[in-house]
Amino acid sequence: MGNVTQRMNHIFRPDGKAFIMAMDHGSNFNVLPAMKDPRKMIREIASAGADAFLSTVGMADKFAESFMGKGIILRIDGGVSYLGDHSKPTCVVATAEDALRLGADSVITMSFPGSQFEHEILSALSKVVLDCHKWGIPVTAEALPRGFEKAEDSRTPDNIMFACRQSVELGADIVKTNYTGDMESFRQLTESVYAPVVILGGSKKVPELQLLQEIRDALDSGAAGIAMGRNIWGHENPIGYTAAIAKLIHEDCSVEIACKEMNKKIAF
Numbered sequence: 001m002g003n004v005t006q007r008m009n010h011i012f013r014p015d016g017k018a019f020i021m022a023m024d025h026g027s028n029f030n031v032l033p034a035m036k037d038p039r040k041m042i043r044e045i046a047s048a049g050a051d052a053f054l055s056t057v058g059m060a061d062k063f064a065e066s067f068m069g070k071g072i073i074l075r076i077d078g079g080v081s082y083l084g085d086h087s088k089p090t091c092v093v094a095t096a097e098d099a100l101r102l103g104a105d106s107v108i109t110m111s112f113p114g115s116q117f118e119h120e121i122l123s124a125l126s127k128v129v130l131d132c133h134k135w136g137i138p139v140t141a142e143a144l145p146r147g148f149e150k151a152e153d154s155r156t157p158d159n160i161m162f163a164c165r166q167s168v169e170l171g172a173d174i175v176k177t178n179y180t181g182d183m184e185s186f187r188q189l190t191e192s193v194y195a196p197v198v199i200l201g202g203s204k205k206v207p208e209l210q211l212l213q214e215i216r217d218a219l220d221s222g223a224a225g226i227a228m229g230r231n232i233w234g235h236e237n238p239i240g241y242t243a244a245i246a247k248l249i250h251e252d253c254s255v256e257i258a259c260k261e262m263n264k265k266i267a268f
Contacts, residue, residue: 049246
């Protein structure tokens, strides 16, 4: 059955860092046309240097061989879509046993303190942690103050830090969250959260240099890596981008060297 530490070691390399490719968007958002052929994309990104994947149930079930032995973090909340009226929260739709059957090394669920549905979402996270830990499955919490609701304080450094700290207090083993925007506040966050913190990319398309610099700054402030997707798999050169980011995370290189790696990997 394995235990939490063994499974964490399948996501994080011996240097304690992880490049997690987020490909779980299709359970809620439209991923077409960029992710038309996930089987091919997963395999190519796995080969290019991703350590683990945020996966949907469908991908884990249908494309097991494409992950090439990399870590799988299974999205277990859902039940809503971007076409809906946002009047209901996401709910947990898969169990620890389902995650084991699908070969997952971890599960991921939301943690939205201060959101309209905080009671349902935070209670669900607590239950998922207790359920999964019985089976030795680590839990990843996506910690976002107020969720995706528009509010002036939804992404302040203090509130992001609270959301992350609360997630580990509820038992999360990995925390996925926003970069706070500056190294000082993010170092304060990583020093106050007793679990690895990985930064997300978000839905906005960000210029390559800006994204690579943000990753570099986050790593230098204690981040354990990234869990990003759309900016990378939606890019014209996802393979080169993956290779560049892997170098940044695991070889501790500069943004300049990462950019060279990216251009080197452009296929003609």
